[in-house]
Amino acid sequence: QVQLVESGxxxxxxxxxxxxxxxxxxxxxxxxxxxxxxxxxxxGLEWVSDISPGGGGTxxxxxxxxxxxxxxxxAKKTLYLYMNSLKPEDTALYYCAKGREDPVGQGTQVTxxx
Numbered sequence: 615q616v617q618l619v620e621s622g623x624x625x626x627x628x629x630x631x632x633x634x635x636x637x638x639x640x641x642x643x644x645x646x647x648x649x650x651x652x653x654x655x656x657x658g659l660e661w662v663s664d665i666s667p668g669g670g671g672t673x674x675x676x677x678x679x680x681x682x683x684x685x686x687x688x689a690k691k692t693l694y695l696y697m698n699s700l701k702p703e704d705t706a707l708y709y710c711a712k713g714r715e716d717p718v719g720q721g722t723q724v725t726x727x728x
Contacts, residue, residue, distance in 0.1 A: 616640045616718055618710050623722030630700050634722055636693040636710030644668075644688035646713050650695050652706035653721075662708070663695065677703070700726045 622634040634650070649664035663674045663684040672684050683696040693710050705726050709717035 616712060618712070618717070618719040620708060620710055620719050620722040623708060623724045625725045625727065626700055627728050628701060628726055630726070631696070631698045632700065632724060634695040634697065634708055634710075634724075636695075636719070638691045638693065638710075638712075641712065643691040648686060648693045648713075649711050650684060650693075650708060651711060651717060652704075652708045652724075654703075654706040659709075659717075660706075665693070697724070700724075702726045 617639045619637045620634060622632060624632060626632055645667055647664055647666055650662040651659050652662050653659050661675060662678060663672065663682060665672050665684045665686050669686050674682060681699045685694045685696065704724060707721040707723050709719055709721040711717045
């Protein structure tokens with residue numbers, strides 16, 4: 615059974631940083647592209663970033679390029695999202711997901727506010 619457990623969210627001031635983590639189990643983590651998606655209040659899911667199985671290929675939505683970095687540790691079966699220079703518009707519930715699938719975890723809340 616696929617399990618993805620997100621953590622690391624919180625309340626941060628504009629310009630601050632957070633590191634999100636996603637612990638994976640129940641599937642061959644190192645064989646899959648992994649992604650982060652987010653859902654802002656009152657809006658649908660938005661793809662944020664993805665990373666290839668080996669970690670050598672990454673992609674980002676334009677609004678986070680240069681501020682967010684996706685990383686994975688296949689030995690620990692963990693996906694990360696380093697978030698810098700956070701803006702109020704980054705406020706959302708952040709989920710990790712496997713391949714093209716929808717999120718299955720509870721997500722972790724990121725709130726950027728002064």
